Amino acid sequence: MADRLRIAVIGAGRIGAVHARTIRDHDRAELVLVADPDAAAAAELAAALGADSTADADAALTSDAVDAVVVASPTPLHVPHTLTAVAAGKAVLMEKPVALEVAAVDACIEALGENAGRVMVGFNRRFDPSVAEVHARVQAGQVGTVEQVTIVSRDPAPPPSEYLKVSGGIFKDMTIHDLDMARHLIGDIESVHAVGQHLDPEVEDVYDAATLTLTATSGAVAVIVNSRHSVAGYDQRVEVFGSTGTLEVTNQRASSVRLHDASGTEQSGPFLPFFLERYRRAYAAELGSFIEAALSGAPQTPSIADGRAALALAEAADRSARTGTTIDLEVAS
Amino acid sequence: MADRLRIAVIGAGRIGAVHARTIRDHDRAELVLVADPDAAAAAELAAALGADSTADADAALTSDAVDAVVVASPTPLHVPHTLTAVAAGKAVLMEKPVALEVAAVDACIEALGENAGRVMVGFNRRFDPSVAEVHARVQAGQVGTVEQVTIVSRDPAPPPSEYLKVSGGIFKDMTIHDLDMARHLIGDIESVHAVGQHLDPEVEDVYDAATLTLTATSGAVAVIVNSRHSVAGYDQRVEVFGSTGTLEVTNQRASSVRLHDASGTEQSGPFLPFFLERYRRAYAAELGSFIEAALSGAPQTPSIADGRAALALAEAADRSARTGTTIDLEVAS
Amino acid sequence: MADRLRIAVIGAGRIGAVHARTIRDHDRAELVLVADPDAAAAAELAAALGADSTADADAALTSDAVDAVVVASPTPLHVPHTLTAVAAGKAVLMEKPVALEVAAVDACIEALGENAGRVMVGFNRRFDPSVAEVHARVQAGQVGTVEQVTIVSRDPAPPPSEYLKVSGGIFKDMTIHDLDMARHLIGDIESVHAVGQHLDPEVEDVYDAATLTLTATSGAVAVIVNSRHSVAGYDQRVEVFGSTGTLEVTNQRASSVRLHDASGTEQSGPFLPFFLERYRRAYAAELGSFIEAALSGAPQTPSIADGRAALALAEAADRSARTGTTIDLEVAS
Amino acid sequence: MADRLRIAVIGAGRIGAVHARTIRDHDRAELVLVADPDAAAAAELAAALGADSTADADAALTSDAVDAVVVASPTPLHVPHTLTAVAAGKAVLMEKPVALEVAAVDACIEALGENAGRVMVGFNRRFDPSVAEVHARVQAGQVGTVEQVTIVSRDPAPPPSEYLKVSGGIFKDMTIHDLDMARHLIGDIESVHAVGQHLDPEVEDVYDAATLTLTATSGAVAVIVNSRHSVAGYDQRVEVFGSTGTLEVTNQRASSVRLHDASGTEQSGPFLPFFLERYRRAYAAELGSFIEAALSGAPQTPSIADGRAALALAEAADRSARTGTTIDLEVAS
Helix, strand or coil: CCCCEEEEEECCCHHHHHHHHHHHCCCCEEEEEEECCCHHHHHHHHHHHCCEEECCHHHHHHCCCCCEEEECCCHHHHHHHHHHHHHCCCEEEECCCCCCCHHHHHHHHHHHHHHHHHEEECCHHHHCHHHHHHHHHHHCCCCCCEEEEEEEEECCCCCCHHHHHHCCCHHHHHHHHHHHHHHHHHCCEEEEEEEEECCCCCCCCCCCEEEEEEEECCCCEEEEEEECCCCCCCEEEEEEEECCEEEEECCCECCCEEEEECCEEEEECCECCCHHHHCHHHHHHHHHHHHHHHHHCCCCCCCHHHHHHHHHHHHHHHHHHHHCCCEECCCCC | CCCCEEEEEECCCHHHHHHHHHHHCCCCEEEEEEECCCHHHHHHHHHHCCCEEECCHHHHHHCCCCCEEEECCCHHHHHHHHHHHHHCCCEEEECCCCCCCHHHHHHHHHHHHHHHHHEEECCHHHHCHHHHHHHHHHHCCCCCCEEEEEEEEECCCCCCHHHHHHCCCHHHHHHHHHHHHHHHHHCCEEEEEEEEECCCCCCCCCCCEEEEEEEECCCCEEEEEEECCCCCCCEEEEEEEECCEEEEECCCECCCEEEEECCEEEEECCECCCHHHHCHHHHHHHHHHHHHHHHHCCCCCCCHHHHHHHHHHHHHHHHHHHHCCCEECCCCC | CCCCEEEEEECCCHHHHHHHHHHHCCCCEEEEEEECCCHHHHHHHHHHCCCEEECCHHHHHHCCCCCEEEECCCHHHHHHHHHHHHHCCCEEEECCCCCCCHHHHHHHHHHHHHHHHHEEECCHHHHCHHHHHHHHHHHCCCCCCEEEEEEEEECCCCCCHHHHHHCCCHHHHHHHHHHHHHHHHHCCEEEEEEEEECCCCCCCCCCCEEEEEEEECCCCEEEEEEECCCCCCCEEEEEEEECCEEEEECCCECCCEEEEECCEEEEECCECCCHHHHCHHHHHHHHHHHHHHHHHCCCCCCCHHHHHHHHHHHHHHHHHHHHCCCEECCCCC | CCCCEEEEEECCCHHHHHHHHHHHCCCCEEEEEEECCCHHHHHHHHHHHCCEEECCHHHHHHCCCCCEEEECCCHHHHHHHHHHHHHCCCEEEECCCCCCCHHHHHHHHHHHHHHHHHEEECCHHHHCHHHHHHHHHHHCCCCCCEEEEEEEEECCCCCCHHHHHHCCCHHHHHHHHHHHHHHHHHCCEEEEEEEEECCCCCCCCCCCEEEEEEEECCCCEEEEEEECCCCCCCEEEEEEEECCEEEEECCCECCCEEEEECCEEEEECCECCCHHHHCHHHHHHHHHHHHHHHHHCCCCCCCHHHHHHHHHHHHHHHHHHHHCCCEECCCCC
């Protein structure tokens, strides 16, 4: 088993840059290549981090100098890029969502066959130290039987309208993280009810806010509350209510300064502004987990099956919101 | 307009005792009479507070020495006691719920006719200083347009099984407070979706936990999460998310002591144990509002119409939980 | 042993009114008389609480209808009023400070002789539920050996200048509470160092802020930080740092509302404004302790010896601040 | 002005490694060399970060391939290493303390002459985002006139006894950071009073805890409370009380998880364990400030004069604790 994993990053956009820098800073990883059809963007990112660059994604995906790839290309390319890399023997860390349709994920899973374990889907929040701690403590029985989970996830501001057009809608783009979190904490979901809201006339999306109720086969219920615009900042909270206690992840701040004055006695600083800051350590831990599995040959987690399950829940939520009915899901027996 | 309101309390049970003591301590009220079929209980409570007692509720409801009555008798007697008192010209503070069926409330409203304004329904949480502050700040526009409301309400432990048998179920007994709170904060509700859980085999109720999603005619959505057993204590939180900010009511504690030691760095004391402690000041403020309206002749709020609306939502929630469908409500135009 | 203690309050001022109302609301106390040379003030307070009144303090202090008195007269009358009442066989709850000079306290102690145990000095903060909890947990060894105590005590605004002129200065008037708290938590003090500040030109006092360092015979050190003007409100904190943990009493608020908006993400409401609100429950608990000892004949605590010790520390602090030297105290062996 | 600063780190110990890694991760810095008499230690650290290594400190301090050096050698070498580097035209970031005696610092300042501005002293806490925010807000007048500062600084556990023997004692080793912080927030100090405690028999130091009171020429007073053993973890708090408000820096935690259960309702995770974690971002910001001044030629801050002033306060505190007197300082006019 090698000491360090040589990694190429496919996509020099915002999330690709996060991964590239995380790789550069990791003791057991080496950033060898950045690929992007925008050759200048690839070159600039690569130069800043001491790596090579290329405009040819396929070359990167199949290069002999590369052990693993991070697929951070646009969503429609996630599946083809992943299949090419896996065919070339690489481990793959694929950004979410796997695709915009469950059928496409099923096709990918079939094509991967017994190599599916080489693919990790980037549900980074599982690796957030606070979320991971809650998960571990839940698994260790610290709150007894989990009965109710409440997830609040609100973005500070909506993405640009050109992004919204290709995002697949709030459930596949934004809620999908919370759907994976709910599965992570309470297991298989058997029904979904969703209410969508369109509040901000400036946002060209059917729904820019949503509230979901999920029931699990365990008997637990999860509530998810989303909004694309939270003036107080990135609002990321999780609460697990169990028979013997409650665990919660509260919002985090960059500074620990509080002001007390005549107008109020406790004024804390702003939340960590957005996912790059809030989940910085999550990306590093995600990469660490990916590297460890890639080097040891263990199956990657979250798996592409997790990616499929979250997407199926997102599709169900969308249907529920549009029809006003509760959607039952087929749960693999 | 008289200076002080002479009040009789009907019912010497737990909630009757709360009201009796609150009246005794109020500057503009005088506790004159406590009535209970259990004459000894009435006498004991009355003696401790310097009042007279009787086993004859009707005598108290119609006594010339009484300006107003607090109806804290068992739920099936709420309507008859209220009607008797109003017929005798008294103002009435009626404990919730008005009745266990909407039809009974409608009959009461019809019988009251133009005297309905003399009746306050005891949704005490509206008068909690923190809730009242949030409501006032919402009304003052401090969070802009209200978009999402989250209410968590969990009791420390279920009531005795003999109480559960007559309580009308979790939605009419417990959730009804949260349903009134939701209406108070976002106005008329047009649809209700509820999921019930039966988690504790010891609790002889169909549901001992529930999750509700309410949509308001305003476009806002409210989520309510209930449980009859919260080992960490009485869990009472409200959050109003608006277009320009979020207001929240957090849990309260009896002491402000925190311990930091090797096993953890911030350990606060328990929540206020239950409603008598948590809403002590709410009961006092509720009484103050009742007295003021009774003395001035202004219509009481929350009104019996509010009591009806909350009960109708509770019935709808029960139906939704049993059928798995979303229930649409008739909203008075 | 009687069931209820019949109590007269001497002094119808602000603090006298607090005691009178607390007595009225206490199950085992009866407010029988309010005495004040200002007969109208006495009558008004008495009428509101269902008691009699008099302008003749001596009559109240010696009345057969009275078992105990609360001495809330001006400081120079504390000792004579107390001696008269004790001579008449009453129990006495005396407001702090006992006097403005240690010599006067010594004379009082000598005059009381073996009846000294019938006198409680009103260091109400010992009875605050949070402080009492910290004290009990410290005694129970929850933080191991106490090593350092930090007390922050800041008033929202200075008292009127006519009060300041007779107050005896910041150390005897304000710090005395903190000096008693320090003794309560770490025992006998053997040296005092104080720095005085005169910050507000409007305040006609030598010092309107102060910082003290006390060393105890136990080896522990206490720091006290005082100010007469805290724009954020009444700032009352205590922290006990021990070998196995830290206990702290944080500031308290009337409401539990927090606002998150674009200008800040956690804005809590104001502190409880001043001592009447912050220490309301302390006054009730203090009275309860006084009644219990008075009815059972047990010696009162805090004793007049505690009152003397705190005053001696206040005198030492004053001397230290004026001379810049550390003052050693005689500790009773 | 060059784009990137080529830096050598002198000393491959714990703090040297922190600086080396921080340099490696900085956009405008290049780690070129690690020097340590323990050649293996230097080589290992250098290899991990892609730099060269040497056992010859002088070679590193004068190398043409180096623009600046971080002096993280043992305290007695701070001055000679700094003088060698400055003579060779380098910018120097020198770890604290400059030396163990004020006289040695004065000799260094004299030897540096007009090059003193090329030397930064590593008071990293000034660069902590929270401390920097408080400082900026104080400078901006957000709390009016600063009147009282309270600094609590407690280490989780004492350093090894071999370190303690050469540390210079608690005031020069540990308090020196807080003394610099006090100067940073309230300016020149004119008197120091200190009480030392020796609490832990295992710690071979005269004092393992201390409490200081500093008076500033501005009229403000600062209190510092130190301990070498805090079982709850690294306790780092600062509070600035001013005429119009209070700013505080609270302790920080690695996770934002809280547990509520039957034994307590709010249990947060441990503090960030020690300075490497708590001040990680401070080291990065410190380096950034150093680089900017080195590249632009601006004088470094904190300066060697700041290092001298903090050491003089530490010496005064030591004398005060040993003699029980208040020590007046000469303040440069």
